[in-house]
Amino acid sequence: MRGWLPRLLEPPVLFTAITLVLLASIWGITWNLANREQVAAQRTAAALTAELADTYEAQVVRALREIDGTLKLVRYALEDRSPPAVLRELRDHELLPYARLFTVSLVDAAGSVVATTDPDDSDPRALMQVLESARTTDAMVVSHPQGDRDGESLLDFSRRYADADGRFAGVVTVSVHAGYFVSSYEARVFGKRGVLGLLGTDGVFRALRSGDTLSSGLATDYAALVSDDADEGTAEVRLHGWDNTRRYSIARKLFEFPLAIVVGLAEAEQHAAAADLRRRYLRRAGAVSALLLAVMALLGGLSWRLQQARARAQDERIEHARRLEHLAFHDNLTDLPNRAHFSHLLIQGMQQARRYERKLALLFLDLDHFKVINDSLGHEAGDELLQEIGRRLHGSVRASDIVARLSGDEFVVLLPEIDTPDQVVPVAEKILAAVARPFTLAGQEISVTVSVGVTLFPDDGDDEQTLMKSADVAMYHAKEQGKNNFRFFSQALSTDSLERLTLEASLRNALERGEFRLCYQARRSMSDGRITGMEALVHWQHPELGLLPPCKFVPLAEELGLILALGRWALTSACRQNVAWQREGFPPLGMAVKLSERQFIDESLVKNMASALNDSGMDPQLLEVEITEGVVIRDIQQTIRTLTDLKRLGVRVAINDFGAGYSSLSNLQQYPIDMIRIHRSFIRDRGRNPDPSGLAAALIKLGRSLSLTVIAEVEPEAQADFLRTQLRDEFQGYYTHQPMSAEDFAQLMRQQLAAEDRPRTD
Amino acid sequence: MNWRVVATGCWLVLSVVAGAASADPVVVVSAQSPLSTLSRDELTDIYLGRLVRLPNRERIVPIDQVERSPEHDAFYTAYLGRSAAQIKAHWSKLIFTGRGQPPRALGSGEAVAEAVAANPNAIGYVDQAFVDERLRVLPIE
Numbered sequence: 001m002r003g004w005l006p007r008l009l010e011p012p013v014l015f016t017a018i019t020l021v022l023l024a025s026i027w028g029i030t031w032n033l034a035n036r037e038q039v040a041a042q043r044t045a046a047a048l049t050a051e052l053a054d055t056y057e058a059q060v061v062r063a064l065r066e067i068d069g070t071l072k073l074v075r076y077a078l079e080d081r082s083p084p085a086v087l088r089e090l091r092d093h094e095l096l097p098y099a100r101l102f103t104v105s106l107v108d109a110a111g112s113v114v115a116t117t118d119p120d121d122s123d124p125r126a127l128m129q130v131l132e133s134a135r136t137t138d139a140m141v142v143s144h145p146q147g148d149r150d151g152e153s154l155l156d157f158s159r160r161y162a163d164a165d166g167r168f169a170g171v172v173t174v175s176v177h178a179g180y181f182v183s184s185y186e187a188r189v190f191g192k193r194g195v196l197g198l199l200g201t202d203g204v205f206r207a208l209r210s211g212d213t214l215s216s217g218l219a220t221d222y223a224a225l226v227s228d229d230a231d232e233g234t235a236e237v238r239l240h241g242w243d244n245t246r247r248y249s250i251a252r253k254l255f256e257f258p259l260a261i262v263v264g265l266a267e268a269e270q271h272a273a274a275a276d277l278r279r280r281y282l283r284r285a286g287a288v289s290a291l292l293l294a295v296m297a298l299l300g301g302l303s304w305r306l307q308q309a310r311a312r313a314q315d316e317r318i319e320h321a322r323r324l325e326h327l328a329f330h331d332n333l334t335d336l337p338n339r340a341h342f343s344h345l346l347i348q349g350m351q352q353a354r355r356y357e358r359k360l361a362l363l364f365l366d367l368d369h370f371k372v373i374n375d376s377l378g379h380e381a382g383d384e385l386l387q388e389i390g391r392r393l394h395g396s397v398r399a400s401d402i403v404a405r406l407s408g409d410e411f412v413v414l415l416p417e418i419d420t421p422d423q424v425v426p427v428a429e430k431i432l433a434a435v436a437r438p439f440t441l442a443g444q445e446i447s448v449t450v451s452v453g454v455t456l457f458p459d460d461g462d463d464e465q466t467l468m469k470s471a472d473v474a475m476y477h478a479k480e481q482g483k484n485n486f487r488f489f490s491q492a493l494s495t496d497s498l499e500r501l502t503l504e505a506s507l508r509n510a511l512e513r514g515e516f517r518l519c520y521q522a523r524r525s526m527s528d529g530r531i532t533g534m535e536a537l538v539h540w541q542h543p544e545l546g547l548l549p550p551c552k553f554v555p556l557a558e559e560l561g562l563i564l565a566l567g568r569w570a571l572t573s574a575c576r577q578n579v580a581w582q583r584e585g586f587p588p589l590g591m592a593v594k595l596s597e598r599q600f601i602d603e604s605l606v607k608n609m610a611s612a613l614n615d616s617g618m619d620p621q622l623l624e625v626e627i628t629e630g631v632v633i634r635d636i637q638q639t640i641r642t643l644t645d646l647k648r649l650g651v652r653v654a655i656n657d658f659g660a661g662y663s664s665l666s667n668l669q670q671y672p673i674d675m676i677r678i679h680r681s682f683i684r685d686r687g688r689n690p691d692p693s694g695l696a697a698a699l700i701k702l703g704r705s706l707s708l709t710v711i712a713e714v715e716p717e718a719q720a721d722f723l724r725t726q727l728r729d730e731f732q733g734y735y736t737h738q739p740m741s742a743e744d745f746a747q748l749m750r751q752q753l754a755a756e757d758r759p760r761t762d
Numbered sequence: 763m764n765w766r767v768v769a770t771g772c773w774l775v776l777s778v779v780a781g782a783a784s785a786d787p788v789v790v791v792s793a794q795s796p797l798s799t800l801s802r803d804e805l806t807d808i809y810l811g812r813l814v815r816l817p818n819r820e821r822i823v824p825i826d827q828v829e830r831s832p833e834h835d836a837f838y839t840a841y842l843g844r845s846a847a848q849i850k851a852h853w854s855k856l857i858f859t860g861r862g863q864p865p866r867a868l869g870s871g872e873a874v875a876e877a878v879a880a881n882p883n884a885i886g887y888v889d890q891a892f893v894d895e896r897l898r899v900l901p902i903e
Contacts, residue, residue: 063858098864100829101854183855 011307015300022292030285034278041274045248045265049235052189053250053263059184060198064157064257067174068140070097071159074104074172080164083115091117101180106161107131108170118175134158134171141171142258144204145178145216153178153216155206178216182209193245193266199225201258208262210243218242226251226260237267331405333383334390342404342412346464349402349416350457360457361424363413363431364471365393368449368483369597370409371561376601376635381442389448392434397427412471421456421488428452428486436484444635449484451475460489476500504560506542507553511565515541518573519739522748523590526734531752533590533624536574537739538566549739558598567599568608575616575623577742582618586749592624594656600627601638606645613649620650626677628656640670647672654711658699669706676703678712786840787833787887790875790897794882796820801903806842808885810852811862824865825877825886833871837887841902 007013073095077086083106090096096104096117105116111128134141143156154175163169178198185196190211197208203222208215220242235248247264254260329341337345346362353360367373367389374382386409393403393411402414415427435450453475461467470489478487510516520534540548557563571593578591599605613620625646646653654675655668668676678699696712703710713736740748789805791797796818800808807813808824816822827834829846838844844852856862868874871888878886879896893899 059859062860094866098853098857099867100850100864101857177854179851180854180858183851183858 011300011303015296015303019292019296019300022296023289026285026288026292030281034274034281037274037277037281038271041271045267045270046235048189048270049248049250049263049265052265053235053252053261056184056196056263057252057254057261060181060259060261061254061257063181064140064254064259066097067102067157067176068159070095070102070104070174071140071157071172074106075159075161078106078161078172087115087117097174101176103175105173105175106170107173109168114170130156130158130173131171134160135168140257142200142206144200145206146175153207153214155181155216178207179209179214181207182214185209187211191266191269193243193247193269195240195243195245195247195249195262195264195266197262199251199260199262201253201260205262206259208242210245222260225262226253235263235265238264240264331390334387334405336390336394336411337402337404339404339406342402342406342414343464345402345404346414346467349414350462350464350467352416353457358416359418359420359459361415361418361421361427362455362457362467362471363415363424363428363486364453364455364468364475365411365413365431365435365450366453366475366479367409367435368451368479370448371558372597372601373446373448375598376638377442377444377446385439385441385448388439389435389450392437393431396430396434401427418456421454421459424454424456424488428454432484432486451478451483452486453478453489454486455489500556502544503542503548503553503556507540507556507560507562510540510542511562511569515543516566516569517541517547517741518570518577519741520577520745521739522737522745523592523734524737529735530756531589531749532734533592533622534745535592535594535626535736536570536577537594538570539739554596558596563596563598564602567596567602568612571609572612572615575612575618578622579616579618581746581749584746586746586753588619588622589749590622590624591618592626592654594626597628600642601635605642606649609646609651610649613651621652623651624654624675625651626654626656629658636670640672643672673708675709675711678710785890787837787871787889788893789841789885789887789900789902790878790893791885791900792879792882793896793898795885795898795900796882797885797900799901799903802841805902809838809842809865810849811856811864821883823881823884825874825884826865826867827871827874827887828867828869831870833887833889841887 008017074086074090077090087096087104087106090104091099096102099117103116103118105118106114107130108114109131111131130141130143133143138160141156141158143158145153145155147153155178156173156175158171158173160171161169181198182196185194190196192211195208195210198206199208199220199222200206201222203219205218205220206216208218225238235250237246238249239246240249245264246267248267248270249262249264251260251262329338329344330336331338349360352358367385370382370385373385386405389411390403390405393413397403397413397415400416402416404412404414406412413427413431415424418424431452432450436447438445438447440446453471453473455461455467455471455474457467460470474487474489478485481487517539519537519539521537522531523533523535524530525532538550538554540553542548554563554566557566574591574593578589581589595605602608609623609625612618613623643653652674653672654677655671655673656677657679658676676699678696700710711734713734737748789800797816804813808822809826814821827837835846838846838849842849853862853864857864866877868877871892874886874888875892875894875897878884878888879894885900888897
């Protein structure tokens with residue numbers, strides 16, 4: 001029921017069915033009507049034929065009796081009298097039939113006409129045959145048609161008469177035109193091809209009329225035409241051989257005469273009206289059918305088109321829904337399952353693992369320095385990188401393992417079939433190796449690394465949330481341990497990460513709440529011990545944890561994308577402080593500010609720095625920007641551009657901790673920098689090693705050959721002698737103080753100024 | 763209306779002229795006959811057996827002449843517009859179907875004149891020569 005009914009209502013089927021039903025009824029009705037007409041016409045024709053036959057029979061019988069009566073009358077009247085006189089007498093008494101149609105003659109035994117009513121009295125017809133045939137019988141004899149002088153056919157009806165002795169004396173004959181017997185033919189009734197005939201039992205037509213054609217003497221098969229059946233009331237359709245016409249016909253033998261009547265109505269004529277009607281019905285039915293087909297074709301076509309359109313729209317909707325569903329569950333960048341889908345998969349995986357008592361490993365991946373890459377190379381390159389990472393991850397695990405991207409640069413890998421933690425190690429290593437392979441992005445070859453946190457179900461958590469959190473914690477620890485490695489989760493990590501989470505939450509609002517402070521590390525010249533400058537360091541006055549050094553929150557701020565705002569704030573504050581101290585009467589003091597990688601590639605760095613200098617009115621020469629080696633190796637052209645812009649502002653640029661990282665010596669001379677600051681370790685080791693000619697000396701020489709000022713932080717006790725003696729003229733060494741607040745720094749400055757004044761006043 | 767009167771008048775003049783010219787037989791009735799005039803259609807109907815009573819309920823008896831007489835063909839052609847053969851076929855059918863009897867045919871104009879004079883209901887046609895005071899020539903409109 002549910003299956004075929006809708007299919008029945010589909011336009012092609014429905015319209016075809018309706019059309020067929022309508023066509024069937026049209027043609028059924030037409031056929032029925034035509035058939036009924038046909039049957040009615042047949043019945044009418046048969047009935048008419050029967051009626052006409054009855055009438056004709058009566059007319060013929062009456063006419064024959066009249067003729068026979070005349071014959072008998074003449075014979076009776078003859079006696080022994082003169083035949084002409086008898087005829088005259090009878091005529092005068094109006095006892096003879098209408099003279100113009102009937103001729104009464106008397107012929108003697110020798111064949112001579114002895115009297116006649118024929119005015120011309122000169123009929124040459126041989127009456128011998130009549131004479132002979134009448135001689136032997138007492139009945140009325142009907143002759144074959146005889147041609148008269150006008151060429152018309154005459155019929156002779158004769159009876160013998162006897163003389164007084166009873167001997168054959170001759171015949172009385174009534175001659176009448178054959179046409180007389182068929183004069184009741186009316187075209188109105190019989191049509192053009194009906195038939196009216198008087199047939200002798202010898203098979204010779206005495207008279208036969210069809211339309212306007214009158215004939216006589218035609219021979220036919222009497223037995224075939226006139227049936228012996230007494231009940232001849234019904235007309236049958238017969239083929240009349242003499243004119244090859246099919247007619248409703250009745251042929252009936254007359255009771256007292258050797259004659260039969262033939263009445264026929266042409267079938268074609270009788271059926272003409274019905275046939276006309278039938279043709280008209282058929283034409284109408286044809287026209288209606290054609291119209292119906294046209295209308296149905298039109299409607300069907302329209303409906304079909306409508307349905308097609310509807311089906312297309314539905315297909316599109318389904319396709320759209322499928323796409324939406326896919327989008328809803330897949331990350332559109334990498335086409336990996338997204339967070340929602342992965343959550344579902346993870347729950348499923350946990351259920352499976354629980355059922356089969358297996359373990360399940362969840363690897364939480366976070367790309368190292370992804371934000372830097374994204375910001376320096378552009379989002380498109382970043383996206384490309386993520387896609388490639390997705391492919392690599394997918395390629396480094398089994399098909400049954402699941403790789404998903406949660407957000408940004410966070411991926412997860414789910415290993416559902418794990419029995420021991422050891423099995424995870426090769427997978428994690430494989431992942432690290434796959435990610436670490438160099439990429440070519442935006443025409444540049446770069447490498448990225450990833451930090452992986454591994455957590456196991458059910459060991460490290462038996463629900464989704466716990467598992468994900470422990471993986472996240474493990475990942476952060478991997479990051480803290482120098483990145484590009486993996487770390488299994490342990491309960492100890494969990495405690496650490498709590499602190500981290502607390503920091504993360506409060507760091508977001510720290511800037512608005514004004515919780516950051518600038519602390520200053522005074523730099524004291526190694527040569528004369530005077531304070532020549534300072535380094536500004538940002539500290540966080542955490543409401544619960546107290547004052548936090550930069551190393552505790554700067555990496556976090558970088559990850560959270562807060563570093564730019566924080567850097568801007570630090571720069572502006574440092575500039576203002578510097579100017580404030582100048583105004584207080586302090587001598588010009590250098591102000592060193594560290595720039596992180598992220599800050600250095602920020603496009604608005606130069607603009608921000610210019611406005612900080614302008615707003616505060618600080619002498620750019622006093623500002624010293626320290627960048628790390630990592631910055632300068634990233635994009636050489638871009639780095640050169642930024643450094644040049646900074647130089648144009650008038651600030652001094654130093655490479656910090658030179659020699660600790662990559663030795664990008666080849667690029668060094670291209671960079672418009674002012675100073676290199678040697679890493680502390682070169683100096684510190686030198687103190688324990690009495691050999692002064694070593695790396696430090698080499699670096700100092702290098703700097704000098706590149707016309708760079710070489711500076712170094714020194715520790716007063718350990719290296720003082722060595723440095724003072726060996727290197728004092730060759731680089732600017734300085735001692736540093738612990739970071740201190742602005743007030744403490746100002747106090748220190750005042751003390752120094754006072755100390756300087758004393759000798760002067762002395 | 764007017765043209766019909768004129769047309770009828772014209773036809774009358776023409777028929778009189780034609781009658782005079784070809785010596786057609788005239789239609790006669792007894793001097794005692796109530797008939798004063800007959801239309802051509804009425805005359806035709808009377809001679810073809812379709813009209814046997816006049817509007818005044820009087821029976822009317824047409825009298826014919828034998829076929830071989832000269833007046834016969836002239837009468838039927840001039841007054842009824844039919845040939846002898848047509849008349850014969852007409853009566854053949856009527857007799858055969860039993861729906862009428864042809865008028866009695868007399869052998870001479872004289873006999874007709876006698877018969878018409880003797881019967882006030884009779885009507886006949888004779889040559890002008892046979893018209894006497896017992897007869898009245900009936901104008902045929």
